[in-house]
Amino acid sequence: MEFLLQGLSATTWQQLVMYVIGSTLIYLAISKKLEPALLLPMGFGAILVNIPFSGALNGTMPGIGEVAGILEWMFEVGIEASEAMPLLLFIGIGAMIDFGPLLSNPKLVLFGAAAQFGIFATISIAALMGFPLKDAASIGIIGAADGPTSILVSQVLNSDYVGAIAVAAYSYMALVPIIQPFAIRLVTTKKERAIRMPYNPKNVSRMSRLLFPIVVTMFAGYVAPASVSLVGLLMFGNLIRESGVLGSLSETAQNVLANLITLLLGITISVSMQADKFVRYETMLIMLLGLIAFVFDTIAGVLFAKLLNLFTKNKVNPMVGAAGISAFPMSARVVQRMGQAADAQNHLLMHAVGANVAGQIASVIAGGVILGLVPGMLV
Amino acid sequence: MNEVFRQSLTLMWQGMLAIFVVILSIYLVLMLFPKIFKKGK
Numbered sequence: 001m002e003f004l005l006q007g008l009s010a011t012t013w014q015q016l017v018m019y020v021i022g023s024t025l026i027y028l029a030i031s032k033k034l035e036p037a038l039l040l041p042m043g044f045g046a047i048l049v050n051i052p053f054s055g056a057l058n059g060t061m062p063g064i065g066e067v068a069g070i071l072e073w074m075f076e077v078g079i080e081a082s083e084a085m086p087l088l089l090f091i092g093i094g095a096m097i098d099f100g101p102l103l104s105n106p107k108l109v110l111f112g113a114a115a116q117f118g119i120f121a122t123i124s125i126a127a128l129m130g131f132p133l134k135d136a137a138s139i140g141i142i143g144a145a146d147g148p149t150s151i152l153v154s155q156v157l158n159s160d161y162v163g164a165i166a167v168a169a170y171s172y173m174a175l176v177p178i179i180q181p182f183a184i185r186l187v188t189t190k191k192e193r194a195i196r197m198p199y200n201p202k203n204v205s206r207m208s209r210l211l212f213p214i215v216v217t218m219f220a221g222y223v224a225p226a227s228v229s230l231v232g233l234l235m236f237g238n239l240i241r242e243s244g245v246l247g248s249l250s251e252t253a254q255n256v257l258a259n260l261i262t263l264l265l266g267i268t269i270s271v272s273m274q275a276d277k278f279v280r281y282e283t284m285l286i287m288l289l290g291l292i293a294f295v296f297d298t299i300a301g302v303l304f305a306k307l308l309n310l311f312t313k314n315k316v317n318p319m320v321g322a323a324g325i326s327a328f329p330m331s332a333r334v335v336q337r338m339g340q341a342a343d344a345q346n347h348l349l350m351h352a353v354g355a356n357v358a359g360q361i362a363s364v365i366a367g368g369v370i371l372g373l374v375p376g377m378l379v
Numbered sequence: 380m381n382e383v384f385r386q387s388l389t390l391m392w393q394g395m396l397a398i399f400v401v402i403l404s405i406y407l408v409l410m411l412f413p414k415i416f417k418k419g420k
Contacts, residue, residue: 106409113395113402120391127387136387205416212409219404223397361405362398369397370390377386 010052014275021278022046025167034174037259038147038266042167045071045270046278057271074264075271079155085265086148086155087233090364092258093148094237095250097328099212101354103204107308108320108351112358114304115324116366118143118297122289129285135159137374139286142169143293144363145176146326149230151269153367157374163272164283168290176330179291181338183298184322192306193342195317199350206244213238220365227368234364298322301355316351323352326363332356 025043029036048056049071057069078085102108123140131139138154142165150169154162172179184193213235220231241250272278305321319338323331332352339348 103409103412106406109402109406109409113398116398117395120387120394123390124384124387127381127383131383133383133386133390136383137390202413205412207416208409208412211412215408216405219401219408223401223404358402362402365398365401366394369394373390373393373397377390 007052012275014279015050015052017279018046018050018273018275021273022050028171028174035170037262038170039174041263041266042170042270042273045267046273048267049270049273050275057274071268071271074268078264078268079151083152083155083229085261085268086152087229089148089258089261089265090230090233091237091240092253092261093360094213094234094239095241095253096258097234097238097241097357097360099209099238099357100204101201101350102357103208103212104202105351105354107316108354109358109361110308111301111304111321111324111355112360112362113324114321115297115301115355115359116144116362117300118293118295118325119366119370121296121300122293125292126285126289129289131282133374133377135161137370138162138165139289140293141165141367141370142172142286142290143297144326144366145169145173145294145297145331145359146363146367147173148265149326149363149367151265152230153370156371160277161282161286163269163274163278164286165290166269166272168287171287172290172294173327173330176294176325176327177334179294180298180322180325180331180334183295184302184319184334184338187299187302187306188318190342192318193338194346195315196343196346197314197317197320197348197351199347201350206242209242210239213242216361220368224365224368224372226372227365230364230368231361234360294325297325301325317346317348320348320351320355323355324359324362325356326359328356328360329353331359 022043025039028034029040056071058072061067119140123136126136126139134157138157138159141150141153147169151166154165217232217235221228237253240246301321301324302318305316305318309315319335323335335352336349339346
């Protein structure tokens with residue numbers, strides 16, 4: 001009868017903590033609708049992998065030997081060996097994005113670059129806290145506000161904190177409607193938030209839409225070759241969308257592929273949420289640093305917009321700079337809502353959407369740049 | 380100042396420079412697009 005109690009007696013307090021964390025993620029996903037497609041699988045996965053002797057993980061059976069567990073196998077094949085899951089997801093994301101608002105107002109692309117500053121500021125703060133460079137860089141990339149990029153970079157850099165980084169990245173993306181208004185108010189006045197920006201949509205030529213993904217991939221590839229897999233697959237998805245001759249493939253990438261990978265990515269990444277790796281002091285620090293990254297991104301975007309306003313005739317609402325983070329479309333909606341709170345007739349949505357899709361591009365470039373620079377500093 | 384922090388500062392300026400170079404290049408191309416490709420083409 002001993003075998004009936006084997007699991008119970010092997011349970012550690014850290015595993016109990018993970019059950020609470022897993023349940024909290026499920027609660028947030030269902031009740032609060034915070035990134036449910038990711039937080040729900042991650043939450044349930046966190047429970048699965050922390051059950052003592054879980055069959056979802058690789059293990060050893062007496063008399064049989066090593067036995068593969070499905071989640072650990074998917075982690076090894078889909079994330080650890082090739083980073084296939086986060087990368088393939090970019091095809092779907094690329095197919096979903098309409099770069100029209102950006103092509104219509106090219107100036108907005110600059111905000112995407114400025115709003116990546118939080119990544120590097122956070123890396124420095126993490127370094128000051130004593131994290132090794134590979135972990136500091138992995139933590140900083142939470143500021144990319146892009147879950148797949150965070151998973152990919154932390155995995156390639158072989159960080160010890162992949163699980164905590166993934167949870168922080170997705171949690172804060174879901175909390176953008178709370179974090180960004182706070183950060184924006186810190187560095188803007190109501191008068192600045194009320195600045196109106198006329199929207200004059202231009203007819204973007206088909207050739208521009210077709211060449212855009214190719215040109216972006218080439219530029220990013222030459223300056224930061226490590227970004228080619230990230231930027232390349234994102235832009236591949238977009239080229240499928242804009243080609244106009246691959247309607248069913250575009251639809252499949254946007255729906256079936258993106259949904260399938262999201263479903264598997266969430267539950268697979270939970271392998272990195274095993275109690276012994278997750279329940280530790282550093283996880284709390286990572287959650288704090290992730291928050292700092294989002295706040296710094298937002299502030300940098302806003303301040304950059306203010307800087308541009310010193311040199312341009314047509315003033316930009318500084319809040320549009322905050323939409324230069326990758327969290328799409330939450331960030332654009334935040335800017336639109338705050339603009340209307342300052343002036344009911346202020347419509348900033350399309351400008352913010354343009355900055356937001358620029359943030360998508362800049363965040364994957366940032367991921368590639370970090371992958372290109374950090375390994376050289378580790379040797 | 381510890382070595383990792385010094386490296387992180389190097390990473391900061393090199394990283395932001397690389398991102399701005401790519402983004403500015405994209406910006407310049409986007410500015411050229413309407414001139415090269417007229418409406419409707």
